[in-house]
Amino acid sequence: MDKSSEITPHTKFKAWDVQTSGDQANNYSQLVNEWKNTALMISRTLAMAYVMDQKAYLVQQTSWQNNVRMSGLVEQIRGPLSNIQTLAKMLSVHMKRTEIPYDIIEDILIQGDHLKDALQQIQEAVYLTKANIVRSSEETLKKIQGSPHPSRALSDYGSVHGNDSQNVDPVLALNSDKDDMVMPMPPLWLVPLQHQDARPCDLCDVLKDLVAGALPLAYKQQRTLDITGISNPLHVAVEESALRQALSNLIEGSLLRTQHGGRVQIYAGEAPAGGTLVVIDDDGPDMQYMTQMRSLAPFGSDLLADDMLEDNMTWNFIAGLTVAREILENYGCVLRVISPRRPDAVIGTGGSRIEIWLPSFQTEVADITEEA
Numbered sequence: 001m002d003k004s005s006e007i008t009p010h011t012k013f014k015a016w017d018v019q020t021s022g023d024q025a026n027n028y029s030q031l032v033n034e035w036k037n038t039a040l041m042i043s044r045t046l047a048m049a050y051v052m053d054q055k056a057y058l059v060q061q062t063s064w065q066n067n068v069r070m071s072g073l074v075e076q077i078r079g080p081l082s083n084i085q086t087l088a089k090m091l092s093v094h095m096k097r098t099e100i101p102y103d104i105i106e107d108i109l110i111q112g113d114h115l116k117d118a119l120q121q122i123q124e125a126v127y128l129t130k131a132n133i134v135r136s137s138e139e140t141l142k143k144i145q146g147s148p149h150p151s152r153a154l155s156d157y158g159s160v161h162g163n164d165s166q167n168v169d170p171v172l173a174l175n176s177d178k179d180d181m182v183m184p185m186p187p188l189w190l191v192p193l194q195h196q197d198a199r200p201c202d203l204c205d206v207l208k209d210l211v212a213g214a215l216p217l218a219y220k221q222q223r224t225l226d227i228t229g230i231s232n233p234l235h236v237a238v239e240e241s242a243l244r245q246a247l248s249n250l251i252e253g254s255l256l257r258t259q260h261g262g263r264v265q266i267y268a269g270e271a272p273a274g275g276t277l278v279v280i281d282d283d284g285p286d287m288q289y290m291t292q293m294r295s296l297a298p299f300g301s302d303l304l305a306d307d308m309l310e311d312n313m314t315w316n317f318i319a320g321l322t323v324a325r326e327i328l329e330n331y332g333c334v335l336r337v338i339s340p341r342r343p344d345a346v347i348g349t350g351g352s353r354i355e356i357w358l359p360s361f362q363t364e365v366a367d368i369t370e371e372a
Helices: 009-096 102-146 203-220 240-257 287-293 309-329 363-371
Strands: 224-228 263-270 276-282 334-338 352-358
Touching (some): 102 203, 102 240, 203 240, 203 263, 309 334
Parallel strands (some): 224 263
């Protein structure tokens, strides 16, 4: 046997040593790559966490700014109301003494004027933003109609029921939905407030008139407005003029928030636990998201500029909702907003639902009074 071919224990150890060194190099290289990948993943995770933290901080700050702004607007209304209550107590004392100083009466009149001015300023914001939204929507509609490939929603709109306000009864417009509506639970604090000069009104008549008046706007803006649930008269303990102003702001605001081909659905009926319920659904954007993202939006002449549709939409929602809430709560109504109304929708979408709980007029008390 050749001695060169013999494998001694020394040669075995040497070969094993060389192989082990190669494996260690490969293992070390793999370990370094794993470290790099792990470090890269950690850095990306930290970067994403930082971005999300900054976004959450921004949303928190903008939401806080929005709350401050809305608190300021509401305070302009609640301030005079509180002063009127205080002056009314002072007046009641003097009435017992059959002495009514003229300065107290004058202060009450001044506070009432301040209240009207504050509401009127917010209502003017509703009108201003409405005009801006309509103008922007008309410009967009012209661009879509002038394009070689108009959207399907616009081309099919002519076949949608409710586009002819003269031939179609708006009360019978919504009968095509297959989904059953889940009746929401009523609020616990729904109590009618006593107003000496307030006359009850029929909610059905008010809604019919408002829907008939809003159908031309819906047709012009290529939207669909449907109403259902109205069959029997629904007498509510709210002054008709106040109810018209509040519901008009809410219905028109829902129409203006939807896109071309969008839809607004209105339901009105008796609530299970008493009172009357009005539900206004739209398929527009998520207004909670919009108010947070646009809470620092300017108000004034800047809203007339181009590319300010979302800012006008946000301000129209805030102003219209504020006026409606202050009017309705003065009669013991409760207004609740759910946005987005579809929680599984993409962020920024999902539509809004406005629930309006109105106290019913106690017809039994009125009948007893008449019989007496």
